Amino acid sequence: MTDTSAAAAGTPYGTLPPASPLPQRRPVSLPRLAQMREAGEKITMLTAYDATFAAVADAAGVECILVGDSLGMVCQGLPSTVGVALDTMAYHTESVVRGLQRVQGTAWVVADLPFASYHESREQALRSASRLMQAGAHMVKLEGGGWTAPTVQFLVERGIPVCAHLGLTPQTVHALGGYRVQGKGDQAAQQLRRHALELQDAGAAMLVLEMVPAVLASDLTQALPRCHTIGIGAGSGTAGQVLVMHDMLGINLGKNPKFVRDFMQGAGSVRGAIEAYVQAVKNGSFPDNAQHAW
Numbered sequence: 001m002t003d004t005s006a007a008a009a010g011t012p013y014g015t016l017p018p019a020s021p022l023p024q025r026r027p028v029s030l031p032r033l034a035q036m037r038e039a040g041e042k043i044t045m046l047t048a049y050d051a052t053f054a055a056v057a058d059a060a061g062v063e064c065i066l067v068g069d070s071l072g073m074v075c076q077g078l079p080s081t082v083g084v085a086l087d088t089m090a091y092h093t094e095s096v097v098r099g100l101q102r103v104q105g106t107a108w109v110v111a112d113l114p115f116a117s118y119h120e121s122r123e124q125a126l127r128s129a130s131r132l133m134q135a136g137a138h139m140v141k142l143e144g145g146g147w148t149a150p151t152v153q154f155l156v157e158r159g160i161p162v163c164a165h166l167g168l169t170p171q172t173v174h175a176l177g178g179y180r181v182q183g184k185g186d187q188a189a190q191q192l193r194r195h196a197l198e199l200q201d202a203g204a205a206m207l208v209l210e211m212v213p214a215v216l217a218s219d220l221t222q223a224l225p226r227c228h229t230i231g232i233g234a235g236s237g238t239a240g241q242v243l244v245m246h247d248m249l250g251i252n253l254g255k256n257p258k259f260v261r262d263f264m265q266g267a268g269s270v271r272g273a274i275e276a277y278v279q280a281v282k283n284g285s286f287p288d289n290a291q292h293a294w
């Protein structure tokens, strides 16, 4: 007999499957990430901005999902991340978290505090961070070193896990003069190192290092036992790696940066591409310092 039920027909518009009552995997947590680091297992992070891609990334084994303000460029068509609003970050964070909940996802969700949402005062940062935590994030990320350390401490003391971001910090692209490698030369490297140590002391549990020389990123990783370094264009010596999902799927509307590999090539499906990314990070074949780093 032909099954004419809605289930047999499939669900429209990428609808996620209904939640099953028996979660199979343990949720990713800060202690779990610390255990992975201690065991020498690389941490994988990938951006996602909506329910479906978040669920696919989770199913493919990504431990951390970053609701990055790169959504300004990827989803909103903005020229940089500077124009992204806190409301927009909250909207996308809610979407990602709902997607994960629908599939009993286990990923750790990091949400970006956008430009000008934490710059005014520590109190403003707390209000903005609370908004993203109430949208379902497990951790917030903010850019910059030096002036940000007291803000990080203020948030961490109030129970908000913080990921810092040094090196190429896209929210300050205009001040930096473009998307360029940072931390080159002794003075710049020393300043980056000082900022990273201050952020660890302030309680940051994670640190994205973007477009910094591989040797420096590897050295910082050794110097930061309590703060997991997550590299993007920072070589293979960091505790983990992150990429923008659309870049690694080869659907960047411009030219992919040097540090990206197109994992869609030969993968056959989005899930296959993300699984290949996870595997390559775990087995150390991505990034390849000769090709993807400085």
Ligand code: KIV
Binding pocket: 047, 066, 067, 068, 069, 070, 071, 112, 208, 210, 232, 242, 243, 244
């Ligand atoms: O916004 C983002 O996607 C990011 C990554 C590039 C690390 O910050």
